[in-house]
Amino acid sequence: MGNGSAVAACLVAAGSHSDIYGQQVTANGVISGSNQRLAGDGDNSSLYWPKVVSNGAGQFLVAWERQVSSSNFDIHAVRVAGSTGLAEPTVLNIDTAGGAERYPDVTGTSGGNYLLAWRDDGVIQAQVIPSSGTPGGSISNLSAATSGSRDLPGVVYSGSQALAVWTDNSQ
Numbered sequence: 468m469g470n471g472s473a474v475a476a477c478l479v480a481a482g483s484h485s486d487i488y489g490q491q492v493t494a495n496g497v498i499s500g501s502n503q504r505l506a507g508d509g510d511n512s513s514l515y516w517p518k519v520v521s522n523g524a525g526q527f528l529v530a531w532e533r534q535v536s537s538s539n540f541d542i543h544a545v546r547v548a549g550s551t552g553l554a555e556p557t558v559l560n561i562d563t564a565g566g567a568e569r570y571p572d573v574t575g576t577s578g579g580n581y582l583l584a585w586r587d588d589g590v591i592q593a594q595v596i597p598s599s600g601t602p603g604g605s606i607s608n609l610s611a612a613t614s615g616s617r618d619l620p621g622v623v624y625s626g627s628q629a630l631a632v633w634t635d636n637s638q
Contacts, residue, residue, distance in 0.1 A: 484507075484511045484512055484513045484514075485507075485513045485514055485515070486504055486506060486507030486514055487504070487505045487506040487507065487514050487517045487529060487531055488502050488503065488504055488505060489502065489503050489505045489519070489527075489529065489547060489552060489554070490502040490503070490552070491552035499552070500551075500552055503552055503553055503554065504554075505529050505545055505547060505554040506529065506531060506543065506545055506554065506558060512533055512534055512535060513533070513534045514531045514532070514533050514534075514543075515531060515532050515533075515534065516531055516532050516569070516570055516571055517529055517530070517531045518530045518531070518571055518572050518573050519547075519573075520573045520574055520575050520581065521549070521575055522575040522576075522579040522580065522581060522598055523575055523579065524579035524598060525548075525549040525550065526546055526547065526548065526549055526579065526598060527546070527547040527549060528544055528545075528546055528547070528573055528575075528581045528583075528596060529544060529545055529547055529554070530542065530543070530544040530561070530571040530572075530573045530583055530585075531543060531544070531571060532568065532569050532570065532571060532585075538566075538567065539565055539566065539567070540566075540567050540568050540569045541560070541561075541562060541563040541568055542561040542562040542563075542568045542569075542571050542583075542585045543558050543559060543560055543561060543563075544558070544559040544561055544571075544573070544583060544596065545557070545558050545559065546559075546600045555600065557600065559596065559600060559601075559602060561583060561585070561594060561596075561602060562585065562587060562592065562606065564587075566587065566588045567586070567587070567588050568585055568586070568587045568588075569585065569586045569587075570585055570586045570618060570619050570620060571583060571584070571585040571620075572584050572585070572620050572621050572622050573596075573622065574622045574623050574624045574629060575624060576595070576624045576629060577624075577626075577627075578597075578598065579597075579598035580595055580596065580597050580598055580603075581595070581596040581597075581598075582594075582595055582596075582622050582624065582629050582631075583595075583596055583622075584609065584620040584621075584622045584631050584633075585620060586616075586617060586618055586619070586620060586633070589615070589616035589617055589618075590608055590609075590610055590611075590617060591608070591609040591610040591617045591620045591631065591633045592606050592607060592608055592609060593606070593607050593609050593620075593622070593631060594606045594607065609631050609633075610633065610635070613637055614637050615635065615636045615637025616635075616636055616637070617633045617634065617635050617636075617637075618633060618634045618636070619633060619634050620632065620633040621633070
């Protein structure tokens with residue numbers, strides 16, 4: 468980022484649920500400001516697997532899974548301003564279709580956009596999130612829906628293309 472700062476996201480448990488907090492850290496490792504609650508919906512659900520990335524244009528995206536019930540998890544994200552470390556008020560509901568949407572991973576891409584991948588009931592899916600914060604286009608299936616399950620996606624961007632990886636136990 469231009470101002471040389473970073474945001475660290477973490478999970479903080481409070482009683483029977485957990486929220487996502489973040490802390491700005493300078494390029495020299497110095498804490499800047501105080502930690503901020505980035506996500507927590509107030510309904511005692513738990514938030515897990517926080518992932519954070521910079522888009523290289525002064526913003527961060529934090530993605531996580533929200534446990535709705537013992538078998539229902541959703542994927543959400545929020546943009547964080549690099550200048551303040553504060554989350555924007557609008558939480559992005561990425562995949563809330565019911566079932567087990569889990570294990571998000573995110574990378575910054577060209578033009579200040581993001582690529583977010585996650586597991587949805589054993590299939591790896593992805594969606595581009597423009598720097599504007601409005602999810603763009605449709606959700607793409609990256610893996611075939613066959614026997615077994617795909618888990619734990621990872622995504623990275625090299626400057627001209629992205630690579631998504633995941634585990635597969637169908638063999």
